[in-house]
Amino acid sequence: MSVTAETPCTAFRGDRRLAAGDAPSVARALRTALAAEPDGPLVLVFDDATGRAVDLDLRETGGELAAPHTPRGPGRPKLGVVAREVTLLPRHWDWLNAQPGGASVALRKLVDEARKEGEAKDRMRRAQEAAYCVMSALAGDRPGYEEAVRALYAADRLLFDGLTADWPADVRDYARALAADAFAVPGAVSGDPAAAG
Structure with a gap:
């Protein structure tokens, strides 16, 4: 996974958090x-x-990680517009082209509406995935790990907190911080079916 200078990271050595920041x-x-x-x-x-998990190049001596080179493609990069290919059926193109402003405007509006509607659930899913990745790496052999994963995907904060209470403090606190948004949508359960069963 590529890391830029702005990527927020946390480093662990065993169960102890060594550093956090860019x-x-x-x-x-x-x-x-x-x-x-x-x-x-x-x-x-x-x-x-x-x-x-990410790899940092510890050989860097300039104090900064180089920003990855991004080649310029089609679109209007100064405006943040990127051109990509979309494959649709003819009836979809007909409908899009009939919309005020044309296909591009209609697609942008549809995407923005979908993002707003699913924002809370997407945030919950991302929090579950992030916490799961860290828990697997740092606490996969800890007592209560599997039950904590089930609680994470069931959005049961009380059970999750109880099951992680005896983990090393740095591991527990980091997992809880990453999982915070997983418990923010009341009544919404999203998750990994393998973890729930």
């Missing part, structure tokens, strides 16, 4: 920690937005 800050903290204790426990770095 990628260059975390990389500097890791260089210092690894120099002080080269044979210590395994180091894992997570993207705070997705919960996925």
Whole structure:
């Protein structure tokens, strides 16, 4: 997974949180920690937005991670407009072209409406996925792990908090922070069927 200088990350060494912040800050903290204790426990770095493990290039000496080169494509990049291909049936194109402003305006409106309608559930799903990724890596062998995953996907905050209470403080607190939005939509249950059964 690619990391930019702005990517918010959290680094763990075993059960202990070493650093949190933007990628260059975390990389500097890791260089210092690894120099002080080269044979210590395994180091894992997570993207705070997705919960996925990321690799930081600790060889960087300029203090900044290079921004990935993004080639310019079609569209109006200065306006933030990107051209892509969409495949639709002729009746869909006919309907889109009949809309005020044409197909592009109609598609943008449809996407914006869909984003607004599903925003809370999408935020919940992203929180569940992020917390699950971190929990799998840091707490997969902990007592109550499987039950905590079920509670996460069932949006049962009280049960989740109870099951994670005895985990190491840094692991527990990070998992709870990532999972916070998973419990924000009352009555909405979204999730992984494998985790629920």
